[in-house]
Amino acid sequence: MELQTYGARKYPPTSALLASSAGLGWSTLSAELRFHGPSEGQSVVAQHVEICLVVDGNDDGLVRRTEAGFHQDAIARTSAIWLSPAGADKEIVITAPIPQTMHLYLPTALFDRLKDDFNLPVAPAHSIRHGAGIGDDVIDRLGRSILAELANETAAGRMYVETASLALGARLLQKHCDSGAGASTEPSSYYIDHVRMRRVLDYISANLSDEITLESLAGIAGYSVFHFARKFTLAMGISPARYVSQMRLENAMAELAAGKLPLAEIALNAQFSSQASFTRAFHRATGMTPKKYQRRRR
Numbered sequence: 290m291e292l293q294t295y296g297a298r299k300y301p302p303t304s305a306l307l308a309s310s311a312g313l314g315w316s317t318l319s320a321e322l323r324f325h326g327p328s329e330g331q332s333v334v335a336q337h338v339e340i341c342l343v344v345d346g347n348d349d350g351l352v353r354r355t356e357a358g359f360h361q362d363a364i365a366r367t368s369a370i371w372l373s374p375a376g377a378d379k380e381i382v383i384t385a386p387i388p389q390t391m392h393l394y395l396p397t398a399l400f401d402r403l404k405d406d407f408n409l410p411v412a413p414a415h416s417i418r419h420g421a422g423i424g425d426d427v428i429d430r431l432g433r434s435i436l437a438e439l440a441n442e443t444a445a446g447r448m449y450v451e452t453a454s455l456a457l458g459a460r461l462l463q464k465h466c467d468s469g470a471g472a473s474t475e476p477s478s479y480y481i482d483h484v485r486m487r488r489v490l491d492y493i494s495a496n497l498s499d500e501i502t503l504e505s506l507a508g509i510a511g512y513s514v515f516h517f518a519r520k521f522t523l524a525m526g527i528s529p530a531r532y533v534s535q536m537r538l539e540n541a542m543a544e545l546a547a548g549k550l551p552l553a554e555i556a557l558n559a560q561f562s563s564q565a566s567f568t569r570a571f572h573r574a575t576g577m578t579p580k581k582y583q584r585r586r587r
Contacts, residue, residue, distance in 0.1 A: 301328045307389065308439050314447055314576050317454035319394045320439055325387040330380055338400065338414050338461065340393040341371040342432040350385035354421055363422025365390075368429050372420035372465055379419075391432050399458050406522065409462065418465045427460050444542040444582075447575065448535045455526035481520035485510045489521070493533055497540050498558040501533050538574055541567070545583040552579055 303326030310320040322344070346367035354361045354371070363369060365387045373379065375397050400414035431453050438446045489510050493501060506529055507517035521529045537559040544555045556567030571579050 303328045303383075308436075310439055310450075313439075313442060315450050316447075317396070317399050317451045318435075318457070320435055321392045322436060322439065323390050323392060325383050325390055327385060328381070328383050330382065336375065337394040337396050338375050338417055338458075339371075339373040340391075340395070340428060340432065340457065340461075341373075342391040342393070342429060343367055343369045343387060343389070344391050344433070344436065345387075345389035347385050347387050350383065350387050352384075352387075352422070353382040354419070355380045355382075361419065361421035366422070368424065369422045370420060370425055370428055371422065372417055372461070374417040374419070375414040377419065391436050393432060393435065393457065395454060395458055395461075399454060400462070403455070403458050403462065413462055413466060416467050417461050418467055420465060425460070425464065427464075428457065431457050431460070444546065445535075445539040448539060452526055452535070459526055481510065481512075481517075481524050485512075486521075486524060493536055497533075497537050498560070500560065503529055538571065541571065541579070542575075542582065545579055548583065555579070 300323070305324040305326075306321060307324055308320075308322040310318075343365050344367070346365045346369060348364060348366055350365035352363055352365050352371070354363075363371075365383075365385075395414075397414040400409075403409060404413055435450060435453055438450060443449075489506055492506070492509050503514055503518060506521075507514045510517050510520075512520060518529060521532070525532055527535070541555050541559045544550050544558065545552075550558075552567075553564045556564045559567055561567035561570065568579055571577075571582070575582060577585075
């Protein structure tokens with residue numbers, strides 16, 4: 290059967306591409322929404338960690354996955370999930386049409402980043418368990434939020450997708466990893482509770498135009514600086530400083546779109562020392578200058 294190459298994988302002619310993240314500038318994952326018709330013996334080697342989320346399923350559709358002589362059969366019900374570690378060689382058979390499946394490809398570099406940040410085992414991207422037709426509400430919600438961004442790109446979409454990809458990677462290592470990456474190495478007090486986190490996030494949101502220090506955030510949360518930084522990064526998938534920077538950039542995008550403030554004031558509100566440094570940072574994050582972004586939003 291002739292295969293067509295899209296993104297990270299090859300698909301048979303019975304598979305149709307409905308939407309793709311190609312061209313959106315997403316750096317920490319790629320995504321495709323696909324229709325899958327019946328197919329036989331589709332051989333696949335996963336280059337990245339792959340999550341397949343059935344967005345619109347078919348209770349009469351059976352998906353058989355064969356790896357190293359072992360078979361996994363599962364019904365392609367809505368919200369069913371298939372997981373594949375990087376480097377997996379498998380064969381797929383689909384017996385009936387599946388209207389919409391979201392394919393999310395997480396590069397090994399993302400897991401290397403998590404490994405370095407949290408001292409995880411070597412090669413966690415290759416330690417994700419093979420899952421067939423499983424349920425996971427966290428992956429389902431994250432996948433559908435990424436699909437919403439794919440269908441209707443927003444100004445902060447690239448920032449959101451980067452955060453969501455880290456959350457997906459962390460979820461896989463927490464719940465679907467054989468290497469022990471998700472094993473707890475800290476007491477339960479390692480995790481930040483919802484009330485404290487909400488207090489911190491509300492403070493950040495209300496003070497984006499002012500100086501926000503790690504010490505002030507730790508004080509609001511009631512932790513030492515060291516413990517707060519670790520707790521926040523575990524909960525959010527990014528460091529406090531990076532989160533604040535993302536929120537400031539998102540706020541700057543909103544101010545640019547509104548068109549009520551001069552560029553210099555927007556740069557100052559985002560805590561940049563000059564309009565030039567703000568322009569450089571904005572271009573790195575979005576791929577366009579503030580003025581170009583503003584023209585597109587009007």
